[in-house]
Amino acid sequence: MKTRPWPFIIVLTLAVFITDALAPPGIAVWLGYILPLFIACKIFPKKKAYLFTAVISALIILAALLSYASLSFNAIINTILGIVIDWTVAILLVRQRENQESLRDMDEKLRTLVEESPVGNFLVQDGHFEFLNDRVPEILGYSREELFGIDNVMSLVYPEDLDKARKIMESFSGKAGDHKSFEIRSLHKNGSIVPVEVLAIIAKYRGKPAIIGIVMDISGRKDMEKKQRDFIAMMTHDLKSPLTAILGYSEILLSRKNPEQDVLEMVESIRRNGSKILKMVNYFLTVFRMEAGELRVRLAPEDPAEILMEVERNFTALAASKGISLKVDFTPMEKAWIDRAYMERAISNLMENAFNYAGPNGAVSLSACSGVREMNGRRKNHSFLVISVSDTGPGIQPEEIGRIFDKYYQSDAKSNGGARGTGLGLAVVKAVAEAHGGRATVESAPGEGSTFKIFLPLRGTA
Numbered sequence: 001m002k003t004r005p006w007p008f009i010i011v012l013t014l015a016v017f018i019t020d021a022l023a024p025p026g027i028a029v030w031l032g033y034i035l036p037l038f039i040a041c042k043i044f045p046k047k048k049a050y051l052f053t054a055v056i057s058a059l060i061i062l063a064a065l066l067s068y069a070s071l072s073f074n075a076i077i078n079t080i081l082g083i084v085i086d087w088t089v090a091i092l093l094v095r096q097r098e099n100q101e102s103l104r105d106m107d108e109k110l111r112t113l114v115e116e117s118p119v120g121n122f123l124v125q126d127g128h129f130e131f132l133n134d135r136v137p138e139i140l141g142y143s144r145e146e147l148f149g150i151d152n153v154m155s156l157v158y159p160e161d162l163d164k165a166r167k168i169m170e171s172f173s174g175k176a177g178d179h180k181s182f183e184i185r186s187l188h189k190n191g192s193i194v195p196v197e198v199l200a201i202i203a204k205y206r207g208k209p210a211i212i213g214i215v216m217d218i219s220g221r222k223d224m225e226k227k228q229r230d231f232i233a234m235m236t237h238d239l240k241s242p243l244t245a246i247l248g249y250s251e252i253l254l255s256r257k258n259p260e261q262d263v264l265e266m267v268e269s270i271r272r273n274g275s276k277i278l279k280m281v282n283y284f285l286t287v288f289r290m291e292a293g294e295l296r297v298r299l300a301p302e303d304p305a306e307i308l309m310e311v312e313r314n315f316t317a318l319a320a321s322k323g324i325s326l327k328v329d330f331t332p333m334e335k336a337w338i339d340r341a342y343m344e345r346a347i348s349n350l351m352e353n354a355f356n357y358a359g360p361n362g363a364v365s366l367s368a369c370s371g372v373r374e375m376n377g378r379r380k381n382h383s384f385l386v387i388s389v390s391d392t393g394p395g396i397q398p399e400e401i402g403r404i405f406d407k408y409y410q411s412d413a414k415s416n417g418g419a420r421g422t423g424l425g426l427a428v429v430k431a432v433a434e435a436h437g438g439r440a441t442v443e444s445a446p447g448e449g450s451t452f453k454i455f456l457p458l459r460g461t462a
Contacts, residue, residue, distance in 0.1 A: 037052070037053065037056055037086060037089060037090060037093075038089070038093065040052040040053075041053075041089075041090050041093035041094050041097065042093065042097060046094050046098070049090060049093075049094050050090065050094070052090075053086055053087055053090040056086050057083045057086055057087070061083070114133050115133050115134060117133060117135060117214075118135070119135060119214045119215065119216045120132065120133060120135040120136035120138075120139055120214060120215040120216070121133045121135070121136070121212075121213075121214055122136055122212070122213060122214075122215065123203075123205060123210055123211070123212045124153055124210065124211045124212075124213075125205055125206075125208060125209075125210040125211070126208075127151065127152040127153060127154070128148070128150060128151055128152065128153065129147050129148050129150065129153065130205065130210065132144065132147060132148075136215060139186075139194060139196065139215060139217045140156060140186060140187075140188060140189060140194065141188045141189035141190055142189050146189075154166075156186050156187055157184060157185070157186055157187070158184075158185035158186060158187055158193055160185070161184050161185045164184060165184055168180055168182055168184075172200075172202055172211075173202075174202060174209060175202060176202055176203055176204055176209075177201065177202065177203075178201070178202045179199065179200060179201040179202070180198075180199075180200050181197070181198070181199045181200075182197070182198055183195065183196070183197050183198075183218065184196060184198060194217060194219060195217075195218050195219055195222045196215050196216060196217055196218060197215070197216045197218050198213055198214070198215050198216075199213050199214050200212075200213035201213055228288075229288070232284070232285065232288050239277070239281050243274050243277055243278045243281070244278070246270060246274045247271060247274045247275065247278065250267050250268075250270050250271035250274065251271065253267045254267055254268065254271065280424075282345075283424040283425070283428055284424070286345075286424075286428050286431060286432075295431055295432075295435045296435070297339035297342055297432070297435045297436055298339050299337040299338060299339055299436070300337065300338070300339070300340070301335040301336070301337060302335060302336060302337075302338040302340050302343075303333070303335055304330070304333045304335075304336055304338070304368050304370065304385055304387070305330055305332070305333055305368075307338070307340060307343060307344055307347065308328060308330055308347070308366060308368055308387075309328075310344060311344060311347050311348060311351060311366065312326070312328045312366065314348065315348075315351050315355070315364075318355060319355070319364070322355065322359075322360060323360045323361055324355060324358050324359075324360070324361075324362050324363065324364055325361075325362070325363040325364070326363075326364050326365075326366075327363065327364070327365040327366070328365070328366045328367070329365065329366070329367040330367055330368040330369065331369060333368065333369065333370040333385065334370050334371070334458070336370065336385045336456055336458055337436075337458075338436065338456065339432075339435075339436070342432045342435070343432065343436075345428065345432065346428060346429045346432040346433065346454060347366070347387060347389070347454070349425040349426065349428055349429050350389035350425075350426075350429060350452045350454075351364065351366065351389055352425060353389075353391075353425055353426065353452070354389050354390070354391035354393070354450075354452075355391075357391055357393030357394065357450070358391040358392050358393050358449075359392075359393065362391065362392045362393065363391070363392045364389070364390070364391050364392075365388075365389070365390045365391075366387075366388070366389055367387075367388045367390075368385065368386065368387045368388070369385075369386055370383070370384075370385040370386075370458065371383050371384075371458070383457070383458045384438070384455045384456060384457055384458060385455075385456040385458055386453055386454070386455055386456075387453065387454045387456070388451055388452070388453045388454075389451070389452045389453075390449060390450065390451040390452075391449050391450055392449045393449050393450060394446065394447065394449075395444045395445050395446045395447050395448050395449055395450055396442065396444035396445075396446070396450055397446055398445075398446075401442060401444065404426060404442055405426045405427060405429070405430040405440060405442075406427065407424060407427040408424065408427075409426075409427075426440075426452075429452070429454065432454075433454045433455070433456070436456050436457075437456070437457050438454060438455045438456040438457055439454075439455050440452065440453070440454050440455075441453050441455070
């Protein structure tokens with residue numbers, strides 16, 4: 001029900017005249033004007049409160065006219081001062097009430113935002129909780145009182161992840177606003193493991209550094225990722241096994257003496273397309289492992305020259321059939337710690353890409369050198385093995401350079417008679433390089449060909 005000002009104004013008018021007639025002047029002002037004004041500004045909205053103040057001002061003038069036959073200068077000044085005081089008090093009271101309402105509204109919004117949040121909100125200082133919402137106890141299985149009683153929040157971390165958690169905490173600069181986002185495993189009260197994702201930010205609380213943040217239970221996501229990994233592993237195994245058999249029988253048939261020409265062509269088509277499918281399966285598997293953070297390289301001391309010579313042998317026949325000039329150049333190099341299988345795959349991907357765009361009468365070069373003391377001007381105190389593949393193709397547009405290693409991205413430049421790939425070859429190159437602790441780069445300009453490089457840190461320098 002809305003509060004109406006008019007009954008209040010009528011009562012006030014009667015009170016003003018009664019108190020003016022019966023009460024001493026000081027009490028009359030307090031009872032007849034100030035007290036009703038205070039009440040009105042507290043209960044009425046802004047417009048009605050100011051309307052009420054205007055009525056009081058009018059009553060002050062009317063009371064002054066009725067009280068004095070001829071107003072003296074002092075009476076006029078007192079009347080004006082009374083009106084100014086009324087309006088000043090009214091404005092201050094209305095603004096105070098509005099500020100209080102705004103604060104209450106903000107407090108309600110913050111309380112709703114924090115308490116009804118689907119993620120856990122917390123504040124940690126000196127190793128223990130200073131604040132947490134109801135979602136945090138739900139995730140960890142403890143009551144709020146139990147969590148507030150914990151001396152060190154690190155006791156909630158799964159033991160095998162304690163070193164990881166300590167390193168993350170040590171990596172904070174201590175400056176307000178510094179933040180980290182990470183995944184870690186925590187311990188539920190019942191002893192089970194709860195994978196969580198945490199966003200933590202350094203802040204000031206009561207003049208001291210504190211950590212505020214959110215925590216999310218990602219058990220569902222981890223279960224889904226495991227199912228995806230299992231599915232991919234099953235699919236790749238189930239696809240690779242029959243493909244391997246098909247390719248094996250194709251090789252046997254191709255090796256027989258004097259096969260009929262049409263049969264030879266069909267068997268060669270089977271072998272060629274089977275190889276493409278197998279390559280795609282391997283690409284998908286490598287990219288999936290990369291996304292899941294499970295691309296593990298098995299490093300061993302390898303002579304890079306041997307790897308390059310093996311790649312050269314694999315592409316010599318292709319170069320001859322396409323009329324492409326193939327040049328391989330390298331100097332004696334020190335051994336590097338490399339996963340040979342993955343590295344041969346990465347270099348072969350770069351070579352296939354180069355042959356695809358170089359075109360007839362084009363040129364492709366493969367080179368390598370070790371002991372390079374910089375990486376595009378960065379990390380100059382480190383030594384690298386650099387493997388380069390260049391082509392004389394159409395080059396890459398500047399706006400494409402930043403996307404060329406993205407999964408499934410294919411350049412708008414037309415290949416010179418080669419089939420368009422899956423868009424995974426260069427993504428695999430990047431993944432393999434990074435798994436070795438290095439990186440992949442490209443240098444290109446429209447009409448000037450392209451040069452792809454793999455930088456691999458030499459042992460003891462990465």
